[in-house]
Amino acid sequence: MNPDEAPRAAGPAIVRTIELAAGLAVVTARVAGRADLAQRAKALAGEIAPLAAADAAAYQEFLRTRSEESRARTIELPLQMAELAAATAELAAEAAVAAQGPVGGDAAVGTLLAETATRAAALLVRVNGGDEAAADAATGRAARAAARV
Numbered sequence: 127m128n129p130d131e132a133p134r135a136a137g138p139a140i141v142r143t144i145e146l147a148a149g150l151a152v153v154t155a156r157v158a159g160r161a162d163l164a165q166r167a168k169a170l171a172g173e174i175a176p177l178a179a180a181d182a183a184a185y186q187e188f189l190r191t192r193s194e195e196s197r198a199r200t201i202e203l204p205l206q207m208a209e210l211a212a213a214t215a216e217l218a219a220e221a222a223v224a225a226q227g228p229v230g231g232d233a234a235v236g237t238l239l240a241e242t243a244t245r246a247a248a249l250l251v252r253v254n255g256g257d258e259a260a261a262d263a264a265t266g267r268a269a270r271a272a273a274r275v
Contacts, residue, residue, distance in 0.1 A: 136246065137203060137204060137207065140181075141178035143211075143240075143243040145175065147215070147218055147236040148170050148214050148240075149167075149236070151163065151164075154224075154225045154229060154233035158230075160221065163221045177203055177210075181207070184199035184203055200250070201257075202256075204254070205264075207250075208244050212267040213267075214240040215241045215271035215272060218271070219271040222274070238275070241272040247261075247264070248265045
């Protein structure tokens with residue numbers, strides 16, 4: 127990634143990490159002959175992609191206005207990221223198990239990346255004053271997925 131294209135806030139960095147994790151799951155699922163998993167991983171990546179720009183805009187809006195509405199967006203978007211990251215971790219773990227052996231290593235790494243992204247997004251939810259229970263639920267799902275690989 128070109129340094130000029132680097133994310134300027136945590137949210138876009140989290141989104142990029144989830145996209146990388148989903149990509150590793152896609153590759154592994156294809157090698158394992160699991161087109162269903164590959165398609166689900168591609169769908170998750172497509173669902174997460176728009177959140178990078180939305181989060182960056184929400185953060186800039188919050189810095190500019192400090193309004194409750196803009197703060198709410200800085201909670202809502204990372205919570206969506208946490209949930210999608212947890213789903214990606216679960217899917218990547220499933221692909222790793224399906225592939226087994228060295229080929230499953232890519233999806234195992236994807237699982238760990240997605241777990242990290244889940245934790246990072248949950249942290250944003252908490253520091254921005256959001257629902258800790260929902261953030262913890264997503265983090266728990268990702269941790270259980272990571273324990274499988």
